[in-house]
Amino acid sequence: MIDIKTAQELVLLHSSTITKIVEFKIENALDYVLALDVTSEIDMPPFRQSAMDGYAINKANHSTYSVVGEVKAGDNNNLLLKVGEAVRIFTGAPVPDTANAVVMQEKVTQDDSLINIDGEIQDNINIRPRGEQIKEGDIALVKGTVIKGSHIGFLASLGVTKISVYQKPSIAVIVTGNELVSPGKSLAFGEIYESNGVMLTAVLNELGYKNSSLIKVKDNYETTKKSLSEAIKNHDVVIVTGGVSVGDYDFVSKALKAIEVEEIFYKVKQKPGKPLFFGKKENVSIFGLPGNPAAALSCFYIYVYPLLKKSEGATTTNLQRIVIPMISNYTVQGNRAQFLKAKIEEDGVEILEGQSSAMIRAFGNANALVLIPENSTQIQKGENVKAILLPNK
Known part of the structure; x- marks a missing residue:
């Protein structure tokens, strides 16, 4: 079992950019x-451009100017202004080459074809220079x-x-489990609705990864092996949820070994998401995420997201991290490092209720994950913590 920092480093070390x-x-x-x-x-702009509605002038040593025309946005006439002449001009319009200032209309009084300007006028004021x-x-x-x-x-x-x-990576999301039933169908005793695959494909779509496939697999060794082999053959990244533990009906680990996926690491000292698998076969990255939905989504943001960003050539891969004070006290359960669903407010960050790895509801209100170091016991109100900002929140 390895620590979080090592796991993150290994994921990026063994990921590769899609060069297409x-x-x-x-x-x-x-x-x-x-x-x-x-x-x-x-x-840009491709010409000298007025930044104001007003008058473009060829400056004189007096405050009264003769108005000899008008220039609005889209006009292509380059009027020739003599010293002491002005044109009515509008925001975005081209400033005549012979004008050396644009006076905002609030500083001008008009009498027929004459205007009087109030105050000193700086050279080139309110003119956006070409380029x-x-x-x-x-x-x-x-x-x-x-x-x-x-x-x-x-x-x-x-x-x-x-x-x-x-080109963005092609992603396969594989969900395993005999107990899983598609939403909309009736549940028999012992069954639950499948949510991980729906959730992960929705999150991928939300993040701009439209090229993903959802594959459902029953708890059967041969079926699992065949589905994994085909997914690896046809995708750049494969994400499996469930079946990565060592139970009698957890076939993912056995199948991965059988099809010669190289294990980079298995199990991370964290909560939730301890039974996390990461491996490679040629240039394909394979993640085995925990079956519990909150654990699966936490691991996705911390490990899968950076790999996806690197694979598509992004220079920044990790989600943004900030240091922020706690709004209230929090008692830590367990001694592993933890990613806690949290809500950032104006005056700090609040740890949300419902932190069980099986509970996904709190993620709907969360806009951050607070990282609590291992062996922490109590986080005090006002104490600074590290928060990882979730995307699209």
Whole structure:
């Protein structure tokens, strides 16, 4: 049995980046990792641009100006202004080359074709210079950037329509257990509804991993071996829930050995999720997650998520961690390191009720996991703890 830090390091050490590069339209590239730098082909803005509604002027040594025209956004006329002349201008409109300031309309009084300006005017005030945001030939986005909505907006403003990204991993989620019944069916005595597979595929979808398959397997050695072998053959990452322990009807470990999956580690000194398996076969990563749903989801965020991020080329793999004070006292149960479902509020973090590895309900209210070091007994109110921020919360 190994500690959490070692397990995390081993997962990343034995994971590999998918090198296949695909080209997507920018609107379809959300949450993909950029595989090649994007270079701007234009200055942005591409012309001197007004930052205000007001008047563009060619400065004179007096405060009264003659208004000789109007420029609105989208106009392409570059009016020639003499000293002492002005044009009415609107936000986003191109500023004439001969203008050297834009005066906001609140500082102007107008009388027919004349305006009077109140106060001193600085050179180039309220003018966005050409290329202020980015210049032609500069790198707009660097390789390794995870594409977000704001990036798509920025690229669109530069006229970019397609980008090269790393292909996301293909993922198989395998659930095992004779007692599992699909939601919607009637339960017989001793049966429970299958939730792990539904949960994990939903979380994967939420995180942008659309290419996942859900495979259900009964507790049978040959069936388990065949399902695992086919999943490994057809996917980049295989996630198994349940069946990784050493009970008479836990066939996953035996099947993995039979199909020659290399065991990197099995069992981690943590709660929940002690019976965690991680292995490799060629370039395929295989996780054996605990069958209890809260344990399975905790292990997913701590171990599977970083591997998925690395596999798609992301430079940042782990979920964000912060140090934050406890809102109230908490008595720790057990001596292993623990990942506790928690809620971050304005004044700190609160450990939620329902921490059993079999209970998933608290995850719905959680936006973080608090990591409690091993051999801790009591966490005091106001004491700083390490919190791992959950995504999409």
